[in-house]
Amino acid sequence: xxDERRPLIATEHLLLQPHHPDDFEEWVxxxxxxxxxxxxxxxxxxREDLWNRLLRFAGHWSLFGWGLFLVRARDTGAVxxxxxxxxxxxxxxxxxxxxxxxAWIFARAVQGSGFAREAAQAAHAWRERAHGAARxxxxxxxxxxPSLRVAARLAYRVYGEAIYREKTVLKLERVPVGG
Numbered sequence: 001x002x003d004e005r006r007p008l009i010a011t012e013h014l015l016l017q018p019h020h021p022d023d024f025e026e027w028v029x030x031x032x033x034x035x036x037x038x039x040x041x042x043x044x045x046x047r048e049d050l051w052n053r054l055l056r057f058a059g060h061w062s063l064f065g066w067g068l069f070l071v072r073a074r075d076t077g078a079v080x081x082x083x084x085x086x087x088x089x090x091x092x093x094x095x096x097x098x099x100x101x102x103a104w105i106f107a108r109a110v111q112g113s114g115f116a117r118e119a120a121q122a123a124h125a126w127r128e129r130a131h132g133a134a135r136x137x138x139x140x141x142x143x144x145x146p147s148l149r150v151a152a153r154l155a156y157r158v159y160g161e162a163i164y165r166e167k168t169v170l171k172l173e174r175v176p177v178g179g
Contacts, residue, residue, distance in 0.1 A: 007130070009069065011122045014115060016069035016083070019057045023070055023079070027054065030079045035108050039141035041165060060086055066127055068103060071119045081106030083119045085127060085136065092139070092162045096171055100127070102138040104150060116150045124154060124174075133176030139169040 009016040019027065028050050037043065045053070060067030068084035083104040090097060102124070106116045124136070138156060140147045148170075156172040163169075 009122050009126050011118050013074050014119050015072045015074050018061050019054050019070045026079050039144040069123055080110050084123045096137050099135050099137045102136050117153050136174045138172050142170050
């Protein structure tokens with residue numbers, strides 16, 4: 001099942017593991033699909049930007065003991081997406097920034113398959129086992145109905161709005177039972 005700094009999570013259809021430099025080329029192909037950024041805006045990454053992003057993801061694991069997982073198909077090993085938690089320091093206020101921020105993004109070819117929900121549920125369950133139940137947050141474009149459905153299945157509830165990068169986003173929170 002991996003080690004403490006590089007956990008491996010296996011679900012019925014998926015494998016989740018922190019990003020690794022060996023994943024770089026395949027991951028670059030995944031994140032270079034501009035259609036993934038319909039609701040969050042195409043970031044126009046250079047290879048240097050992507051390398052630094054991969055290092056940022058690895059840094060989360062080193063500093064916090066949690067981060068984003070690269071999600072692969074269990075049967076083929078193909079990269080399907082990412083999910084997990086980050087500390088992005090978005091500047092959205094004291095009701096948002098201190099909490100771990102959940103995230104998920106999946107290849108267009110598997111959107112609607114239930115893989116985002118399956119992976120995100122597994123990442124949330126792992127985080128709660130490894131670090132205890134705690135409030136987590138996320139932001140979603142109000143027009144992104146598929147992501148809002150995933151959030152609802154994970155028990156996230158809208159608690160406000162914010163402007164992030166000149167766009168209105170919904171602020172959502174997931175509060176543990178009894179929290």
